[in-house]
Amino acid sequence: MPIAFEQVSYSYSAPAKKKRGKKAAEIPAVGDAPALGQTDADIAPCAADATNAAASNAPRPLWGNPEGKTWALCNITFTLEDGEFLGIAGHTGSGKSTLIQHMNGLIHPTSGRVLVDGVDIADKKAAAAARSNVGVVFQYPEHQLFAATVYDDVAFGPRNMGLGSDEVDARVRESLAQVSLDFDDICDKSPFELSGGQQRRVAFAGVLAMRPTKLILDEPVAGLDPAARNDFLKLISELHEGGLTVVMVSHTMDDLARYCDRILVLKEGLLFALGTPEEVFSRASELREIGLGVPSAQKLANDLKDAGIGLNGRLYDTASLADALAALYRGAEGKPVSLDGEGETRTAARTGGGKEEPCPK
Ligand SMILES: Nc1ncnc2c1ncn2[C@@H]1O[C@H](COP(=O)(O)OP(=O)(O)OP(=O)(O)O)[C@@H](O)[C@H]1O
Ligand SMILES: [Mg+2]
Incomplete structure (x- = not known):
């Protein structure tokens, strides 16, 4: 189930309409008529003018422009292949979080398309299918814990899928084991009485309990101490070795170099570089110019x-x-x-x- 981005642009000031039903075509591909409620001016600046930054001296997109049309992403084209470990880097505000939210249809392109296994996830059904396969762990996921017990928190997703209690129970046990938490020790505790690192593990377990085939992680080790960072990175690496496709947003080039098959670099919403760590980090001086380092x-x-x-x-x-x-x-x-x-x-x-x-x- 590869995820293909085709000339994806996204503006927070002109997002695609959410309710599209089956009419995926209501989201314009680049060059098409704008979506309902959008004017040509909403679409044109990014889609028409910008190309991938690495390719040319194309005019800058209206990224963060003062008129309020912030193109958070501009003409992004690439495919996330099955089984790969893709790193995403870029300066703050470059569009990393916006990009990953397209991967499970949480947000839809203002223009362009996201295809999962060849199907445009502007389609509601396709988006629902993508969502069940793509687990997204947001930054500081422990902030989203809410249930009275660890068990209920981890069980929330599987229950929502309509699974029976035996299957829910099996999934909670399995996913807590995956994140190295002891079921008997922890399942009745309130998530809020756990350490920050344990809370993050519980949040991870909640996503793993949905049995995704792809795991999308937005700065998964931000704010952890060095030992907890290493533990988490090891866990992520093991999940990848176990067959999960992993996408990891990170500001730490050493981590990206160590774990990723490919790295995608964003600059002001544009795709600045995409390649193996060797290829990307051989462009050290260009990376320095956009505020990024190398390992x-x-x-x-x-x-x-x-x-x-x-x-x-x-x-x-x-x-x-x-x-x-x-x-x-x-x-x-x-x-x-x-x-x-x-x-x-x-x-x-x-x-x-x-x-x-x-x-x-
Ligand atoms: N909800 C929002 N409403 C309006 N603009 C937003 C919103 N979220 C993000 N943006 C803008 O979109 C652009 C990309 O933001 P995004 O959060 O994707 O960046 P990022 O690369 O994840 O940054 P960081 O490294 O700080 O997490 C920025 O200019 C940001 O200000
Ligand atoms: Mg972000």
Whole structure:
């Protein structure tokens, strides 16, 4: 069930009408007549003028313009493939949260289309089907806990699906286990007496209990301490390895580099980059211009490369960068390697002398 975005633009000041019934065509594709209640002027600025930012020097969309037509998204075209782990990055206000809300039909494009398995989810039935397959975990999901007990909170979704009590019970147990919470210990507690990290796990469990095939996560580890962050990222990675398609919005480039198959970068509502972490993070200077960094090990590798150290341009994490530097340091044939371009060797720099010594093996 791939999710295809076709030239999707979205304006909060001219959203698509919600009630479309079967008439999916009421949402205009780019170039079509505007939807009911919309004027050409509502649609045209983004749809007509803008292209993907990476592709050209196209005129800027009216992103955040003072006249009130904020194009939160502009001409976004890409396909989320089954089984992939897609990262979404971008400066604050670039449209990340708006983009993911299109994936389960929570909001609909002002122009363009979102197709799930080839079906436009402007159609009510298709949107309902998409919703049952696509679990969205919003930022700080613990803020949406509401029931008197953990059990009831996690059971809410399955009950809403009309499932029998045995099936609901099985799902609550399974999803609490998935997030490493002990059913007997926690099911009768109020969610509000749990720690923040536990509350977030409960909120996750509530989404997993719907048995989605796709998990869309908006900054899932924001605000957690380092240990809880790692636990959560490990959980997300395990869910992905278990077969779930994962989309993760994050401001942390190290996390995106580590876990994602591809990364989509937004800039002012436009698709700025889409590719593997290697491809995206090789554009370090362009990313810097839009206020984004690269993973810390990659930044060091780029700086070393600029300083004349011959690294091969691949994507580095701390371990692979350490290996590459160690190999360079030893030298291909046991020769010391100059690190400063001035002829001083690392060994010499370490010992404080100018005399070259063999590097330690
Ligand atoms: N409910 C809303 N009404 C009007 N404008 C909105 C609304 N929500 C978002 N916007 C605007 O749409 C644009 C994209 O917002 P969005 O929340 O998608 O950005 P984001 O990339 O998720 O940002 P952040 O990193 O801060 O979470 C911004 O200009 C924002 O001000
Ligand atoms: Mg957001």
